[in-house]
Amino acid sequence: MSYVHDAVVWLNDPLNWKGQHGVVQLLVDHLRITGLSVGLASLVALPLGIGFGHLGRGGAFTVAAANVSRAVPVLAVLTILVSTPVGFGDRATVIALALFAAPVVLANAYVGMRGVDPDLVEAATAMGLSGGQVLRRVELPLALPLVAAGIRTAVVQVIATATLAALVGGGGLGTIINEGFSTQDYGETLAGGLLVSLLAVVAELGLAGLQRSLTPASLRPPRRRRRAAAVLAEAPEDPALAASGA
């Protein structure tokens, strides 16, 4: 009980919100690192996934990348990168997180492209569309929801994972948790845990809502059947279900 009280006291102290190591600045850092690493990952993985999907190759590579990224601890990659000439700070964090975001984006882009009805591709080809035109006018628009889902999952996952950067001297909201643990101030630990959890859950729900509202009605899964298909509907996203907590 008293820990909750301590956490509330910590959260109510304006000094903890302002300045270089205040919550606001740490949140901004956290989101900047997230944006940079997902951007970097998308830059590499999107063309690769879309290309692989279009050509129908590279499936084994995609699956392997997704599986390996699940088995490798983020903490290990962060520590290894910080110990190379890349060194301390945001750069190492961004690269490490991008390495974990890339397989998610890649797998979803690939699955999305492969999921396009082959009859449609054949019909488009028969109408005289070139490979590039089929890609741009038929496959990409149909694959878009899954491609976007991949980026969304990557964002949520990176927001979660970026907390670990604090363990190796990086910034972000994990700093609060780490500081709480190292000074045995469990009020602060709890406050940090609450803030980070809140951020992750808000990001997940917010982006899911955003994606739904941006998806053209014709491509949306019908609402009424959603409950019955709840588990199965997630299936295409499954390659993306890399440990978000990692």
Next chain:
Amino acid sequence: MASSAPNPWLDWGYVRDNRTDILTALEHHVTLTLETVVVATLVSVPLAMLARRFGVLRAPVIGLSGVVYTIPSLALFALLAPYTGIGSRTVLIGLVLYALLILVRNTLAGLDAVPDDVREAARGMGYGPLRVLLRVELPIAMPAVMAGIRLATVSTVALVTVGVVVGYGGLGQLILRGFNNNFYRAEILTNSLLCVALALVLDLLLLGVSRAVTPWARGRS
């Protein structure tokens, strides 16, 4: 900053000199992983069966485990540690909570995939509800359950490392020790590689187990 002392990434000398530490950390890592997977399986399979029997429970069970899954591991440990203490118990509880989502979802998907005809036929042969479950539904759902267990095991091996914050991160403990020890590269890389190797070995072992318990699925894939 640039030190002239050699600091190789791979150094057999490190392994030789720290054999006891490495083996202890590895043992913690393996123990935590196995405990997590066993406890999570024991909780999630009945949970999935309940959710399947009582449709009302399905949405809350999936939803709640989904929310827990969204919470970053470091934050989850931070929320648990004040109450469960500094030590392996906190790590175990946190990891079980994560593994639940994967296992519940896969078990439910497996049970959902049992054809109604098969269930009907079993009932027609005079099977009671329990026998239908144990003799018909669970065996048919077994491949999906095993896939969930494999997935949960591999993610758990990676997640154990985050347990360093409460002093019980298995090999993660040594990874961070190497980091704090003036970037002792051999210590960092050796233990990172051990982590990945452990995930791989456990996954292969479980693949063998899942083949053994579903002999009828052999030859198909």
